[in-house]
Amino acid sequence: MTENLLTIHDLSVELAGAPVLPGPVEFQLEAGEHVLLVGRSGSGKTSLLRAIAGLVAPKTGTIDLEGARVSGPGRVLVAPEARGIGYMPQGGALWPHLSVTKTLEFVLARGGLNRSGRARRASELLELVELPGFESRYPSTLSGGEAQRVALARALARKPRLLLLDEPLGPLDAELRRDLLARLGNLRAELGFAALHVTHDPAEAIAMADRAVRLEDGTLRPYEAVTASAR
Ligand SMILES: Nc1ncnc2c1ncn2[C@@H]1O[C@H](COP(=O)(O)OP(=O)(O)OP(=O)(O)O)[C@@H](O)[C@H]1O
Numbered sequence: 441m442t443e444n445l446l447t448i449h450d451l452s453v454e455l456a457g458a459p460v461l462p463g464p465v466e467f468q469l470e471a472g473e474h475v476l477l478v479g480r481s482g483s484g485k486t487s488l489l490r491a492i493a494g495l496v497a498p499k500t501g502t503i504d505l506e507g508a509r510v511s512g513p514g515r516v517l518v519a520p521e522a523r524g525i526g527y528m529p530q531g532g533a534l535w536p537h538l539s540v541t542k543t544l545e546f547v548l549a550r551g552g553l554n555r556s557g558r559a560r561r562a563s564e565l566l567e568l569v570e571l572p573g574f575e576s577r578y579p580s581t582l583s584g585g586e587a588q589r590v591a592l593a594r595a596l597a598r599k600p601r602l603l604l605l606d607e608p609l610g611p612l613d614a615e616l617r618r619d620l621l622a623r624l625g626n627l628r629a630e631l632g633f634a635a636l637h638v639t640h641d642p643a644e645a646i647a648m649a650d651r652a653v654r655l656e657d658g659t660l661r662p663y664e665a666v667t668a669s670a671r
Pocket residue numbers: 455456458459460461479480481482483484485486487488
């Protein structure tokens with residue numbers, strides 16, 4: 441039996457008076473499901489992820505996680521760090537002044553782990569993304585693919601039930617894209633998180649996804665064309 445993880449109803453988002461996600465967005469995600477999110481540049485994909493993460497309050501509508509209301513009109517009811525959500529923003533957005541280990545430990549500290557627990561979990565995470573030995577490296581010294589893997593480790597640090605991926609393959613070359621997609625698929629099989637995955641190239645990722653949806657004119661629709669043709 442499938443278990444509902446995320447329910448979005450009548451959602452719209454405004455920023456400084458601009459309708460960044462006009463809505464109304466209706467969406468449901470099952471536990472463990474991997475859904476691709478496509479849409480033109482500026483259609484509001486990042487704004488949708490930020491609303492789900494709790495980084496921005498809805499203008500209208502509601503967001504529920506496992507049946508509990510986490511956002512309502514004008515209100516973030518559950519803080520981002522208490523949602524059990526991992527967020528990999530566009531471009532990775534690593535913190536330039538923190539080493540790889542400090543980056544992971546910072547996130548883990550907010551999850552309440554003590555010092556030795558943080559160190560242990562940080563090294564487990566680096567094993568997971570196959571970057572042991574990178575502990576004291578700074579973002580400016582990492583390749584694009586290494587930086588994406590650190591961003592993935594950071595998003596997974598607190599064992600999220602939902603991973604939000606905003607174009608995780610970014611400007612990577614074809615080989616690195618395949619490598620990161622395979623890594624994501626393996627991690628999901630092992631850890632069981634659900635994923636909402638923004639991509640400009642759904643054909644590339646559809647094999648690992650359960651379905652695709654398209655954001656257009658402020659609302660979400662099934663994206664059958666790619667789902668059907670790529671299978
Ligand atoms: N802080 C802001 N203030 C005003 N408008 C904004 C702000 N942030 C984003 N927008 C606008 O909101 C719309 C949606 O932006 P969003 O980043 O959600 O789109 P997107 O679908 O993720 O785009 P892309 O594929 O290019 O990343 C865009 O028209 C953008 O210019």
